[in-house]
Amino acid sequence: DPPNLHMDNTASVSRLNCRAKGAAAGFRVAILGAAGGIGQPLAMLMKMNPLVSVLHLYDVVNTPGVTSDISHMDTGAVVRGFLGQQQLEEALTGVDLVIIPAGVPRKPGMTRDDLFNINAGIVRTLSEAIAKCCPNAIVNVISNPVNSTVPIAAEVFKKAGTFDPKKLLGVTMLDVVRANTFVAEVLGLDPRDVNVPVVGGHAGVTILPLLSQVKPPCSFTPKEVDYLTHRIQNGGTEVVEAKAGAGSATLSMAYAAVKFADACLRGLRGDASVVECAFVASQVTELPFFASQVRLGRIGVEEIYPLGPLNEYERAGLEKAKKELESSIQKGVSFVRK
Ligand code: NAD
Ligand code: LMR
Numbered sequence: 001d002p003p004n005l006h007m008d009n010t011a012s013v014s015r016l017n018c019r020a021k022g023a024a025a026g027f028r029v030a031i032l033g034a035a036g037g038i039g040q041p042l043a044m045l046m047k048m049n050p051l052v053s054v055l056h057l058y059d060v061v062n063t064p065g066v067t068s069d070i071s072h073m074d075t076g077a078v079v080r081g082f083l084g085q086q087q088l089e090e091a092l093t094g095v096d097l098v099i100i101p102a103g104v105p106r107k108p109g110m111t112r113d114d115l116f117n118i119n120a121g122i123v124r125t126l127s128e129a130i131a132k133c134c135p136n137a138i139v140n141v142i143s144n145p146v147n148s149t150v151p152i153a154a155e156v157f158k159k160a161g162t163f164d165p166k167k168l169l170g171v172t173m174l175d176v177v178r179a180n181t182f183v184a185e186v187l188g189l190d191p192r193d194v195n196v197p198v199v200g201g202h203a204g205v206t207i208l209p210l211l212s213q214v215k216p217p218c219s220f221t222p223k224e225v226d227y228l229t230h231r232i233q234n235g236g237t238e239v240v241e242a243k244a245g246a247g248s249a250t251l252s253m254a255y256a257a258v259k260f261a262d263a264c265l266r267g268l269r270g271d272a273s274v275v276e277c278a279f280v281a282s283q284v285t286e287l288p289f290f291a292s293q294v295r296l297g298r299i300g301v302e303e304i305y306p307l308g309p310l311n312e313y314e315r316a317g318l319e320k321a322k323k324e325l326e327s328s329i330q331k332g333v334s335f336v337r338k
Contacts, residue, residue, distance in 0.1 A: 026053025026076065027265050030095040030134075032088075032126050033102025034081075035062035037250035038142060038257065042101060045258040047073050051265040058082040058091035059102070088126070092133035096268060099261055100126055103143035105248040106240045112145040112203045113328065119143050120152055120335050127153040131160035138167050138264050138300050142257055146170040146202040147325055150279055150289055151332030159336065166300035169264070170279030172202045172291045174249065174256040178235040179209045179228075186224055189216075198232065198277055199292045199307055200321040201328065207233045208321045212311045225313060267296030280304065287322060289329050 029046055033039045034057035043057050047070050055077045057067050067081025082091035092098065103119035106112060123143050130139060135157075143149050150170035157163035179196035187194070195215040200208035209232045211225055220228065231238075239249040260276060267274045279291040282304050295303040310318060 027051055027096040027268060028054040028056070028094055029097045029099065029261070029265075030056040030058060030091050030137075032058045032091070032098060032100045033143070035059035035066050036101060037105065037247050038101040038253045040066055041251055041254035042099065042257050043070050043079075044073070045254055046099075046261065047077050047079060048075050049258065049262060049265070050076060051262065051269065052077040054095075055079045056082060056091045056095060058088060060084055085125075088129045089133050092129055092137075095134050095137050097138045097140065097261060097264055098130055098134065099140045099142065099257060101142040101253070101257065102126060103149075105250075106144070106236075107245050107247075108241050110240075112236070113148070113331075115144050116148055116331065116335075119145070119149060120332070123149040123152050124156055124336060127156035128160070131157050131162045135160070135162035136164075136167070138169070138268065140169055140171050140257065140261060140264065142171045142253065144202070145328060146172065146279055147206060147289075147328035148332035148335070151329045152336055154281060154289075155333055155336035164300070165281035166302070168281065169260075169294075169301065170202065170289075170291065171257055171260050172198060172207075172277055172279050173260040174253050175202060175207050175209070175232060175235070176277050177252060177256045177259070179232045182228055182231050182235075183211070183214055186220070186228060187218055196232075197293055197308075199290070200318070201279055201289075201291055201325045203328070204233055204324070205317070206321045206325050206328070208314065208317045209233075210308070210310065210314055212314060213308055229313075229317070263296055264300075267300070267302075268298055270298055275305070285318075285322060287325055287329060290325070 029052050034043050046052055057063050063081040063083045071079040103122045141150050175198040179198050180191045180194045183196050184191035184194045197210045197213050200206045263274050263276045274296040275293055278294050280301055282290040284290050284292050293305040294301045
């Protein structure tokens with residue numbers, strides 16, 4: 001055995017605590033569901049994010065191993081693991097941003113709504129703890145069905161008297177990431193140079209890419225519009241089928257979640273002009289929640305942009321999207337109210 005192992009550990013834990021306390025420059029982030037398919041690569045990427053000073057990894061299984069593994073990375077963030085419901089409150093205390101990828105994923109043949117029965121309860125429990133322990137934190141909801149889990153979190157926060165619509169965001173970034181990739185492929189561009197606004201929600205026809213507003217400005221044939229809209233709306237199903245029962249998108253999702261979390265943290269830091277798409281409480285349509293481009297700032301969502309001019313194809317898509325969204329939102333709301 002190496003000499004003084006226990007003493008060395010004690011000393012290093014106390015130094016880590018000092019570092020965590022003194023790390024005023026960075027933000028404290030908790031990941032709930034950190035040992036899962038998304039949670040693990042998300043935890044790894046957040047450990048690499050220079051804006052993060054403290055990273056809390058919470059799950060109902062396997063966090064000791066994931067935390068030990070990730071804590072060996074020689075980056076700035078101090079990592080702490082939390083296991084099981086009895087450590088949930090501790091995991092949430094003092095954090096600035098909570099990211100929630102907890103819950104079951106789809107298998108082939110399932111819709112995201114088929115996950116409602118299990119994931120609704122998980123998101124409700126986690127949201128109750130957030131309301132109690134970090135009511136001012138920004139919350140990024142990844143757990144599906146996002147169109148219902150965000151309204152669930154909102155209802156829980158309303159019940160607790162802590163709801164701040166500026167701080168609750170459903171993560172639809174993967175739809176934008178996919179849209180950028182597929183559109184760049186069609187245009188023969190580098191995806192990093194392409195930005196496609198994707199509005200509505202995060203399931204099937206509620207995912208509405210605004211191909212008329214792509215940057216850089218470009219035009220598509222009707223066939224390309226059909227192909228791209230269908231591919232973007234079914235990107236999740238494409239991965240679910242390719243994984244053939246082993247789950248849904250995890251790696252691209254972790255990438256998208258970090259891209260989005262980083263934008264939230266840059267907003268919190270006070271950076272100007274941080275704009276991303278997210279599913280938020282909104283007055284952009286008559287629905288209480290809707291995904292559109294939002295400006296992120298020190299208090300969360302500081303501005304929600306209108307949809308802009310839509311062409312006929314997009315207007316028809318919007319009507320379909322709103323119909324499905326309305327019932328998914330209502331389903332989430334009634335789950336908490338009943
Ligand atoms: P996974 O099964 O690999 O991991 C989920 C993790 O959640 C597991 O480690 C599990 O132990 C944990 N968990 C379960 N109940 C929990 C609880 N009460 N508290 C804390 N943790 C709990 O699944 P995954 O592939 O990581 O997907 C997770 C969720 O994200 C799914 O609902 C999936 O549909 C969704 N998802 C959303 C998007 C999006 O774009 N928003 C993209 C991909 C996946
Ligand atoms: C995705 O878009 O990849 C996720 O919502 C997971 C899924 O079930 O498709």
